[in-house]
Amino acid sequence: MDTRRPTNPAAEEILGGYFPVLDHGFVSLVDYMGGDADVERAARVSYGYGTRTASRTRGLVRYLRRHRHTTPSEMVELKFHCAMPMFVARQWIRHRTANVNEYSGRYSLMPLLFYRPDEEHFSLQSEVNNQGRGERAAHAVHREAVERWDALRRDAGDLYGWLLEENVAREIARIDLPLSTYTQWYWKIDLHNLLHFLTLRVDPHAQYEIRAYAAVMAAMVRRVAPLTYEAWIDYDLSGRPLSRGEREALSRLVSSDDDGGLAGTGARLSSADLAECGLSGREIREFLMKMQAPERPEFDLDLGIMRSAEEMAARLERAVPGSFE
């Protein structure tokens, strides 16, 4: 049946498709409501489609993002089906503005699928960031970790299977499954709050594993609401707010010229001058980082890896302890 709902061909192309993430996880956009035109429609409220041109939509969407008029983008919703290791789910669930329904280990059998970091992402503790990874660990350490993980997970899986065989309640049988065990959920969120989630979770400070999910979801947003995605990259992800002191420092370095452009004043600011603007040593270091030319990250989906819901469901089902199907 044809729909009168607003749709976007780029989003329709991937709707219901499953994109593998990590070794056993996935993200699927199972539904969406609205797109850029609906952000605009909500902002204009009393204007109809007739007055809209593509360039006006883009201008308005960008204006709204720049000036943090966020409620129009709350009118657009996206619903995902995702599977991720429990330790990723634990970080993800901290984002409180989504509606979540998680797979129940009390009601259902847990697929015995465990996340195993590949060698590329198996790193030593960072020496500069207490909450992050540093250099890659030695090959031999990864090999032994894999052996030890496999042994531990075999034991945990055997224990789970044995408890089920003894007809122990599933809610008890599952308690020693490790945090690497995959869980899954439906996750629905509006576009505004999704972009907040993505800003935090595609950031290099976020753990690699959750970043892998956020990158796929950012690429899905691009298909649902490309103009909002573009504005998010420009203003949120690659933009940086400036403090009063930073603005003062910049105003000493550049001024607007008669042609409506910007001209350098020829001034040079020493760290003492920056301190005079009110910036602490740490703020100065952060300011200098802000002044580096920004990157323009892009998030894309590889349609070649897209899988069907049936294939993903079959994979999960095969991993459930066999004798209890």
Ligand SMILES: Cc1cc2nc3c(=O)[nH]c(=O)nc-3n(C[C@H](O)[C@H](O)[C@H](O)COP(=O)(O)OP(=O)(O)OC[C@H]3O[C@@H](n4cnc5c(N)ncnc54)[C@H](O)[C@@H]3O)c2cc1C
């Ligand atoms: C790199 C990184 C490291 C982290 N490290 C830790 C850690 O060590 N320990 C830890 O506990 N957490 C940690 N977190 C989680 C972090 O503190 C936040 O809980 C998480 O990022 C969710 O952010 P949020 O509250 O802005 O998002 P959401 O829950 O999605 O909320 C979105 C926005 O809604 C508003 N909001 C939502 N609920 C409320 C409320 N009850 N009251 C007021 N405003 C509300 C806020 O403006 C909020 O920004 C980390 C997060 C990141 C990205």
